[in-house]
Amino acid sequence: QSALTQPASVSGSPGQSITISCTGTSSDVGGYNYVSWYQQHLGKAPKLMIYEVSNRPSGVSNRFSGSKSGNTASLTISGLQAEDEADYYCTSYTSSSTLVFGGGTKLTVL
Amino acid sequence: QVQLVESGGGLVKPGGSLTLSCAASGFTFSNYYMTWIRQAPGKGLEWVSYISPSGGSQYYADSVRGRFTISRDNAKNSLYLQMNSLRAEDTAFYYCVRFYYYHYYMDVWGKGTTVTVSS
Numbered sequence: 461q462s463a464l465t466q467p468a469s470v471s472g473s474p475g476q477s478i479t480i481s482c483t484g485t486s487s488d489v490g491g492y493n494y495v496s497w498y499q500q501h502l503g504k505a506p507k508l509m510i511y512e513v514s515n516r517p518s519g520v521s522n523r524f525s526g527s528k529s530g531n532t533a534s535l536t537i538s539g540l541q542a543e544d545e546a547d548y549y550c551t552s553y554t555s556s557s558t559l560v561f562g563g564g565t566k567l568t569v570l
Numbered sequence: 571q572v573q574l575v576e577s578g579g580g581l582v583k584p585g586g587s588l589t590l591s592c593a594a595s596g597f598t599f600s601n602y603y604m605t606w607i608r609q610a611p612g613k614g615l616e617w618v619s620y621i622s623p624s625g626g627s628q629y630y631a632d633s634v635r636g637r638f639t640i641s642r643d644n645a646k647n648s649l650y651l652q653m654n655s656l657r658a659e660d661t662a663f664y665y666c667v668r669f670y671y672y673h674y675y676m677d678v679w680g681k682g683t684t685v686t687v688s689s
Contacts, residue, residue, distance in 0.1 A: 463614070494674035498615070505665060505682060506607075506615065511675035549615050553674035557629055559605075564614035 464489065464550055464562035471568040477538040480565045482550030483531055488560055490531035494553035497526060497535045500564075501546045509548075510535060537567070545569040572596035572678050574666045579683030586656050586687070592649040592666030592680060600644035603671040606651050608662035609682075616662070619651065620669050634660075656687045 465483040472478040482489065482497075489495055493513045498506035508517050510526035513533060523544075525536045533552070537544055550562040578590040590606070605620035619630045619640040628640050639652040649666055664685055668678040 492674075496675035498676075500615075505679040506676075507679070508675060508677050511670075511677075512673055517677065547614075551615075551617070551675075558631065559617040559620070559674065561615045561617060 462560070464552060464560055466548075466550060466562035466565045468563070469566045469568065471570055472537075472540045473570045474540055474542065476540050477536060478540060478567065479537075480535045480548055480550075480567070482533040482535070482552075482562045484533075484552055484560070485531055487555040488552040489528065489533050491555060492553050493528070495526070495528060495533040496551050497524075498549045498551070499544075499546045500549065506549065540569055542569050572668075574668065574678060574680035576664065576666045576680045576683040579664065579685045581686045581688065582656055583689050584657060584687055587652070587654045588656065588685060589653065590651040590664055590666075590683060590685070592651075594647045594649065594666075594668075597668070597678075599642075599647040603669040604640075604642060604649045605667050605669040605676060606640060606649075607665045607667050607676070607679075608660075608685075609665070610659070610662040613662075618664070620671075621649070622671070653685070656685075658687050661685060661687045 497510040500506040513528045514526040548565045575593045606618040621640045637655045641650045663682045665682045666680040667676040
């Protein structure tokens with residue numbers, strides 16, 4: 461159950477777009493379309509942003525989008541806003557019927 | 571509204587035991603898989619365990635298998651995590667989370683409870 465690989469940090473200016481990658485293996489990210497993304501502001505519980513690779517829950521801004529290619533999933537945030545500054549985590553279902561998280565990415569809005 | 575409230579966290583010595591509880595409200599608890607997620611201080615999220623609606627199926631992370639037991643009482647709308655043989659590395663914030671099986675995502679999170687394992 462090795463953690464998925466995410467960049468430790470990314471940054472962008474307001475209005476720009478950023479992409480956070482999440483790399484796994486064919487036993488998790490590459491093998492299933494069950495990647496989800498969570499946003500966590502400091503001191504708060506995580507919030508679901510994307511599920512099943514590219515689906516947005518009701519109430520989540522359409523500035524958030526997800527995709528996948530091979531063993532790597534990506535979260536893109538367009539039109540960056542100050543409120544987007546947070547930690548972001550990906551997670552995937554695995555071939556062992558378990559879940560695995562990425563190490564998390566700290567997004568800084570410059 | 572849909573709500574999950576954890577309780578039972580605290581300070582425990584290495585090798586000790588603790589049971590976390592999670593009270594669910596605002597949805598039909600017995601219809602949903604449930605899961606525990608933890609977060610060590612300053613660290614990332616780690617999946618711990620999940621349980622089927624009936625309680626008949628449970629899955630665990632390698633790091634806790636054999637030491638932790640997840641269970642539920644649908645009559646009480648409650649989820650539990652019994653933690654035995656606790657280690658310093660189990661120190662974390664523990665979240666109770668509603669889990670959509672077959673889609674494998676988590677949509678409702680509690681506010682969490684803190685477990686500290688220290689002598």
